[in-house]
Amino acid sequence: MISFEPLQILLIKRKISKMDFVEQVGISPSTAAKMWKNEYVALKVIDDICNKLGCSLTDVIEHIPDKKNI
Template sequence: MSVSYHKLFHLLIDRGITTIDLQKQAGFSGNIITRMKRNQYVSLESIEKICHALQCGVDDILEFIVEEGKAKK
C-alpha cells in the first residue's frame, strides 16, 4: 500500500495557497514538500501540522493506494 498526496496539492490550488505559504504556516522544512511530491513517507507529526494549518482532516490531503498484486485476501 502506498500513499498519494495529490489531494493536498489540489486543495492548495483550490485555496490559492502555494507550497511555500503552506510550509511557513505549518512550520516544516521544504524537504517535507519534496517528499510529498514524490509520494514518500511523511511523519504523522507533519501531517498533523498541515491539517491544522489548512483546517482540514487527514482524508482531505492524502489517500492510500492499494498496489496491484499486493491486495490482502
C-alpha cells in the same frame, strides 16, 4: 502507496503556493519535497497540516492499493 495528491488539489483550490504552504505549516522545504514525491513523512507532519489548514486527513492523503495485492 500513500499519495499526497489530495493536498495538492486542496492547495490549488485555496490558491496557496507551495512556499506559502511550507511557511504556514512550519515544515522544511525538504519535507515538502518528500510529500510532492509521495515519500514517507511523519504522522506528526500530517497532523500539523490538518491543524494549520483546518482540514481532515482525507484532504491531505489517500491510500492507493498496490496492484499486486488486488
